[in-house]
Amino acid sequence: MSQVASPKPSVAPEWARLVADSIKQYGVWHTYLKLIEARGAYPDDLSLRGYTEIVRNNIVRDFLAHPRGMRVVPKLSAEFLTNFDRFNLTAQEGYLISLIDGRLDLQKLLVLSPFDQFTTLFNLAKLQHERAITVPE
Amino acid sequence: MTSNYQIAERLSTPIAIINEHGGIEWKNAAFEAMFGSDAKDWLKEGARVVGGERGWLQEFFMDGEEHRSTDVEIEGRTFRIERIMAIDGGAAKSIALWFEDVTQQRQMEQAKSDFTAQIVHDLRGPLSGIQGTLEFVLSQEGNKLDAMYTDLLQEAQRESERMMGLINELLDFSKIEAGNLVIEQEPVRLAGVLKRAVRSLQQVASRDEIFLMSAHGRDVPQVLGSVEKLTQAIINLVSNSLKFTPKKGLISVGAQIVRNGEAPEAIVITVTDSGMGIKASEVAQIWEKYKQSGNKSLRGGGGTGLGLYIVRQIVEAHGGEVTVASVESVGTSMVIKLPVKKSSDTGVTTASRATQ
Numbered sequence: 001m002s003q004v005a006s007p008k009p010s011v012a013p014e015w016a017r018l019v020a021d022s023i024k025q026y027g028v029w030h031t032y033l034k035l036i037e038a039r040g041a042y043p044d045d046l047s048l049r050g051y052t053e054i055v056r057n058n059i060v061r062d063f064l065a066h067p068r069g070m071r072v073v074p075k076l077s078a079e080f081l082t083n084f085d086r087f088n089l090t091a092q093e094g095y096l097i098s099l100i101d102g103r104l105d106l107q108k109l110l111v112l113s114p115f116d117q118f119t120t121l122f123n124l125a126k127l128q129h130e131r132a133i134t135v136p137e
Numbered sequence: 138m139t140s141n142y143q144i145a146e147r148l149s150t151p152i153a154i155i156n157e158h159g160g161i162e163w164k165n166a167a168f169e170a171m172f173g174s175d176a177k178d179w180l181k182e183g184a185r186v187v188g189g190e191r192g193w194l195q196e197f198f199m200d201g202e203e204h205r206s207t208d209v210e211i212e213g214r215t216f217r218i219e220r221i222m223a224i225d226g227g228a229a230k231s232i233a234l235w236f237e238d239v240t241q242q243r244q245m246e247q248a249k250s251d252f253t254a255q256i257v258h259d260l261r262g263p264l265s266g267i268q269g270t271l272e273f274v275l276s277q278e279g280n281k282l283d284a285m286y287t288d289l290l291q292e293a294q295r296e297s298e299r300m301m302g303l304i305n306e307l308l309d310f311s312k313i314e315a316g317n318l319v320i321e322q323e324p325v326r327l328a329g330v331l332k333r334a335v336r337s338l339q340q341v342a343s344r345d346e347i348f349l350m351s352a353h354g355r356d357v358p359q360v361l362g363s364v365e366k367l368t369q370a371i372i373n374l375v376s377n378s379l380k381f382t383p384k385k386g387l388i389s390v391g392a393q394i395v396r397n398g399e400a401p402e403a404i405v406i407t408v409t410d411s412g413m414g415i416k417a418s419e420v421a422q423i424w425e426k427y428k429q430s431g432n433k434s435l436r437g438g439g440g441t442g443l444g445l446y447i448v449r450q451i452v453e454a455h456g457g458e459v460t461v462a463s464v465e466s467v468g469t470s471m472v473i474k475l476p477v478k479k480s481s482d483t484g485v486t487t488a489s490r491a492t493q
Contacts, residue, residue: 015462016420016462017417019464019467020466020467023467046460046474047461047462047472049407049462049470050407050460050461050462050470050471050472051462051464051470053391054409054411054464054469056389057387057388057468057470058411058467058468061348061386061387064387065385117350117351118350118351118389119352121350
């Protein structure tokens with residue numbers, strides 16, 4: 001029955017404003033990378049994990065906003081096919097790119113992927129951002 | 138200093154200076170009238186450390202917080218004991234305590250909670266009947282209702298679900314207020330808890346054209362606690378996100394492992410939406426009871442303002458902490474951190490009562 005301290009509000013009160021400004025000025029990917037950097041500097045700031053998730057969430061939502069939705073068929077880009085050494089892929093990205101054959105749509109890729117839905121979509125969005133894959137209109 | 142003692146001596150409130158072993162170093166007349174002059178077993182009990190669990194008096198000595206209070210049962214009555222000062226500074230060897238008899242106040246609170254629990258229980262019965270009937274009518278294949286009546290029945294079903302949610306929140310609230318939130322210390326597979334919460338609200342999300350998905354693997358370590366209560370906390374958070382996320386929005390439920398070297402130390406659970414966000418001025422209040430953000434729910438109807446308060450109580454009863462990150466017009470992420478306890482840490486803990 002001891003007294004309970006209220007949960008601490010965000011330790012760094014400027015995160016909300018910084019994230020909002022950064023998204024407006026530089027876009028979600030730049031903001032995401034900056035937040036990952038910031039997590040190294042503020043490892044104990046719990047709210048920073050939340051801000052990172054907000055940005056990741058927006059990246060995946062934008063990826064899903066394609067007019068064909070889950071029926072869209074990602075393809076390997078010409079740049080990836082001719083110059084794949086340039087791409088520094090993680091193990092997850094490498095696995096996912098191996099599934100892309102120009103025929104499987106997002107829905108099927110989600111079924112085949114061993115990763116959770118969100119992680120799969122986030123990695124595909126990242127591959128698109130890095131121009132390793134294209135998502136035709 | 139002498140004059141301070143003289144003032145304290147004359148106060149009608151029991152005050153005493155207690156050392157870290159539970160010994161009484163000084164007491165005023167009111168204390169002596171209330172508790173007598175002998176050494177007190179309940180003070181010795183509060184000063185004990187058993188199996189790593191510190192008594193309330195030890196907590197007072199260990200905690201650096203300036204203001205701290207706790208309820209203690211003494212000889213059949215309930216006293217709110219407040220630490221008013223440390224006698225010898227930082228590493229105090231003795232502290233001054235203030236005793237307030239709150240027996241009647243707590244009994245009234247208990248009666249209020251019991252009454253709420255009874256009312257809520259009585260409301261659930263007939264509402265379950267209404268829900269069952271609606272479900273039966275709507276599930277009949279080839280029913281001859283035209284589209285308008287089907288729409289109306291579906292609306293009634295949605296509203297009855299909402300009402301059941303509100304009633305359940307009130308029931309949980311009454312349990313918390315009565316100090317009856319008991320958390321079992323059983324191994325909980327968090328991945329299963331998160332999946333169950335997502336699955337239970339998937340239909341609602343689809344109906345509102347919102348993507349709801351898991352963002353974690355299967356390798357989430359176990360925590361000690363209550364499957365039921367943790368599931369409820371996650372469901373509360375996702376339900377809350379559903380209210381404020383527009384069509385074509387996304388809600389993700391994730392889990393990350395915080396490591397200390399190789400060993401997992403804590404799990405961070407996030408429930409993140411692409412909703413309208415919370416104003417910076419309202420962020421700090423959202424975990425308080427009856428507080429709601431100024432944003433209007435996109436799905437119509439308000440709530441009790443208890444959902445997030447209940448989440449906070451459940452998480453804190455598990456030894457965890459909660460916080461929120463929010464960017465207006467971009468989204469909100471509710472963040473829960475739960476400690477990964479060793480399986481040897483068994484026993485039963487109860488939620489702390491928040492006293493002001």
